[in-house]
Amino acid sequence: MKRTFAVLLAGSALALGACGDDEGSSGSGSAEGDGGGSAETLTIYSSLPLQGAARTQSLAAVNGAKLALEQAGGKAGNFTIKYESLDDSTAQQGGWEPGVTSANALKVAGDDSAIGYIGEFNSGATAVSLPILNEAGIAQVSPGNTAVGITSDDPGAEPGEPDKYYPTGVRTYARVLPKDTYQGAALATLAKEEGCASAFILNDKEVYGAGLAKNVELAAKTVGLEIKGNEGIDKNAANYRSVAANIKTTGAECFIYSGITANNAVQIFKDIAVALPDAPLLGPEGVGETGFFDPKEGGLPADVASRVLITIPGVAPEEYPPAGKEFLTAYAAKFGEENPDRYAVYGYESMMLLLDAIKRAGENGSDRKAVAEQLLATKDREGVFGTYSIDKNGDITLTPYGVYKVADGKMVFDRSVEAKA
Structure with a gap:
């Protein structure tokens, strides 16, 4: 009707x-x-x-x-x-x-x-x-x-x-x-694999970013990663130097961003990179976009990008069926x-x-x-x-995650990470 x-x-x-x-x-x-x-x-x-x-x-x-x-x-x-x-x-x-x-x-x-x-x-x-x-x-x-x-x-x-x-x-x-139950586990596991005993999370306060940040926190407890903080950002801020300075005082050994590129992710990573010169900089598939990693599209400069690792759902093309x-x-x-x-x-x-x-x-x-x-x-x-399969909630039953580096303005497959949710 x-x-x-x-x-x-x-x-x-x-x-x-x-x-x-x-x-x-x-x-x-x-x-x-x-x-x-x-x-x-x-x-x-x-x-x-x-x-x-x-x-x-x-x-x-x-x-x-x-x-x-x-x-x-x-x-x-x-x-x-x-x-x-x-x-x-x-x-x-x-x-x-x-x-x-x-x-x-x-x-x-x-x-x-x-x-x-x-x-x-x-x-x-x-x-x-x-x-x-x-x-x-x-x-x-x-x-x-x-x-x-x-x-x-x-x-x-x-x-x-x-x-x-x-x-x-x-x-x-x-x-x-x-769903991000698995991505949160992948990010927490990745931080540990990178030798970090602790991490600080910034989220963009959207449905995706805020929820993923919670999943990272929960997974961190399982893998023994100390979360020094989980804060929402002002996506319209001119810069994040003061935020980065505060993160530095916590002694966090890794930085994890939980959000999308459009919410000022490039500026966030640039400012965090200065404040934490030795810390691995981790991001989710929400920043797996040319606008984030390609400098020709307004993405990260090479010196910052070289320290970035991004978790991406699925297997690498080389492993496709x-x-x-x-x-x-x-x-x-x-x-x-x-x-x-x-x-x-x-x-x-x-x-x-x-x-x-x-x-x-x-x-x-x-x-x-x-x-x-x-x-x-x-x-x-x-x-x-x-x-x-698609389960009763609408979720796919495939859950693998890959880790990608950034090189020459492109994402390059590095390794798989076992995300146990």
Whole structure:
């Protein structure tokens, strides 16, 4: 039946302003339907930050999604699938922006042909879009979220999480990256492996950063790492010299940043590097972006970057299974990149996961509820980075983490780290 909520959302979207499509758009759905229940031509949207520090990664995810749909012949089962890429960022913000993210979700919820949504890149953005999409019953797959509270109330979640993201009481969300329970363990373990007996954490106070910092603290107790402090930062500060000076007085032997690049991560690392000249500087996948590590894109200078280690979920491309190696070959042939950004893989797998859910829904592949159910029922899928399932909360069952160094403006795989959560 027609969803009154979706109609109201569509009207609200106009008040929030139009959301521009980017150059990755492949057109929008045009079929008529009843809330995604009977359309023969369906639309899968993505919502990613196409401006700012994560632009390169987001465009890679868009390309990966486009490749997946192309390989599927633009179909899922008997349904024709169209893809439309939306931007959840603004140039002024330099990353995702709540109003734009909300408008994207409202637009999709109000489109009767919409059957799936790839996004968001940032966990904080998903906290905005997920309740809207859940109310509309749209299956959502994130190629970038890791915050614990999006899917569970495990340690690291805030009060009210995750229930506040699912107003229908039914899960409609999954992600292709492991939750930060594992990344927190990876960062704490990495600090110990680097010879640190203690560490100081700065977090950016967003859903992702604040939650991950808590996970690092919890994991630190297990591995015997003393946490000298865990403080939130002012992302708009001109510099962090006074903060760095205070950290120095604690005697912390390692520095751990918990947050995203767009929240002034480059300046933070530069100032901490001066105050702690001998300390390893550790960061999560939230800074695994060209805007952080490539000086040509405003990233870290070489002398600071040489001391940085970044934890990244998944295995190195050299360790991909056959499906992953086939993806790399196909991506290189289409886009001319032999070593694509890892978000190309995440975008590809996110699209494939949605297409698979639609296909498995059979004749009900145009029904949002049926597709969301199949998404959460994914079992033993042969994905590009290994065989995995999606658990009842929407979490992927693959949990390995790699450690990357920064050299010549690029991330270079160093080693794997065993993150025991």
